[in-house]
Amino acid sequence: MEGEIIAVIPARAGSRRVPGKNIRAIEGQPLIVFSIKAAKYCRDIQRIIVSTNDRDVSAIAEKENVEVMWRPDELATEHTSTLDVLKDVYFRLKKDSSPEYVILLQPTSPLRRKDLISEGLKLIRSDNKASCLLAVFETRFFTGHIRNGYWFGDYPQGTRTQDIEPSFVPCGSLYIYRPKETIEKNSALGEHALPLIENHPENVNIDYEKDFEKCRCVFERNKELYQYLLE
Numbered sequence: 001m002e003g004e005i006i007a008v009i010p011a012r013a014g015s016r017r018v019p020g021k022n023i024r025a026i027e028g029q030p031l032i033v034f035s036i037k038a039a040k041y042c043r044d045i046q047r048i049i050v051s052t053n054d055r056d057v058s059a060i061a062e063k064e065n066v067e068v069m070w071r072p073d074e075l076a077t078e079h080t081s082t083l084d085v086l087k088d089v090y091f092r093l094k095k096d097s098s099p100e101y102v103i104l105l106q107p108t109s110p111l112r113r114k115d116l117i118s119e120g121l122k123l124i125r126s127d128n129k130a131s132c133l134l135a136v137f138e139t140r141f142f143t144g145h146i147r148n149g150y151w152f153g154d155y156p157q158g159t160r161t162q163d164i165e166p167s168f169v170p171c172g173s174l175y176i177y178r179p180k181e182t183i184e185k186n187s188a189l190g191e192h193a194l195p196l197i198e199n200h201p202e203n204v205n206i207d208y209e210k211d212f213e214k215c216r217c218v219f220e221r222n223k224e225l226y227q228y229l230l231e
Contacts, residue, residue: 003100004047004097004098004099004100005044005045005046005047005099005100005103005121006045006046006047006048006089006093006102006103007042007045007047007048007103007104007105007117008049008085008089008102008103008104008105009032009035009039009048009049009050009051009061009066009105009106009107010050010051010052010085010106010107011050011051011052011054011057011107012053012054012071012076012080013053013054013056013057013076014053014077014078016078017207017208018206018207018208018209018211018212020056021206022052022054022057022107023057023060024212026212026215026216026219027216027219027230028230029229031107031108031206032050032057032060032061032107033064034107034110034111034112035105035107035110035112036048036050036061036064036066037064037228037229037230038112038116038117038229039066039103039117040064040066041114041117041228042117042118042121043118044118044121047067048067049066049067049069049089049093050066050067050068051069051071051089052070052071053070053072053073053076069088069089071085071088072088075088081188082104082106082188083186083187083188086104086177086183087183090102090179090183090184099179100178100179101121101176101177101178102176102177102179102183103120103121103174103175103176103177104174104176104177105117105173105174106172106173108172108205108206108207109171109172109205110204110206110215110229111173111202111204111215111218111219111222111225111226111229112174112226112229113225113226114225116135116174116196116198117174117176119196120133120135120174120176120196123194123196124176124178124194127192127194129192130178130192130193130194131178131181131182131187131189131190131191131192131193132175132176132177132178132181132182132189132192132193132194133174133175133176133193133194133196134170134171134174134175134176134193134194134195134196135170135171135172135173135175135195135196135197136168136169136171136195136196136197136198137168137169137171137197137198137199137200137203138166138167138168138197138200139166139167139168139169139200140161140162140164140165140166140167141164141167142154142155142159142161142164143155168195168197171198171205172203172205173198173203174196177190178190201218202218202222
């Protein structure tokens with residue numbers, strides 16, 4: 001169906017750094033459910049699809065009444081790119097429909113404010129040139145490089161942090177694709193990636209065991225923002 005908006009939540013089995021992380025509980029709820037509930041909260045999304053090779057993840061997704069697309073073994077390794085997963089989902093769907101937007105919600109970035117997805121959709125819809133949209137946060141670091149065993153700053157000594165040119169890092173919490181400009185062209189972001197700037201201190205990516213504790217702390221500090229994800 002033309003104009004359809006789908007959300008894809010990739011959740012494979014076999015994480016080496018944090019075994020079973022997609023079903024680990026935060027605030028008594030499996031990690032992947034945070035992304036499912038964020039997708040459900042956005043009324044613009046017509047379909048929510050969990051791409052997985054994990055039967056426990058599949059059972060949780062089915063309990064939440066969202067679709068499960070079983071991922072082939074060759075796309076369930078630690079070397080599989082997110083783009084390859086999106087291509088698998090998109091081209092399987094394309095046999096019957098042609099989604100206008102594909103929204104990627106990574107379960108490892110579970111904390112999203114209520115209006116993040118709808119705000120992202122509004123922003124990319126207002127920019128016909130944009131191939132995709134991604135949430136980013138701003139950083140300012142006094143960086144340097146090492147030459148002949150010694151460190152040299154990239155900025156003059158005494159440079160204030162606020163005078164450093166900012167860099168912008170992907171949050172991991174939201175990507176919205178125009179598939180004809182990205183997925184169909186085998187391009188992760190396309191030619192014109194539109195940024196949606198988010199708050200750095202609230203950003204959480206769960207890549208290591210210690211990140212679960214950070215996530216719990218951020219949730220506790222910002223319950224008014226994230227409580228809807230438990231409802």
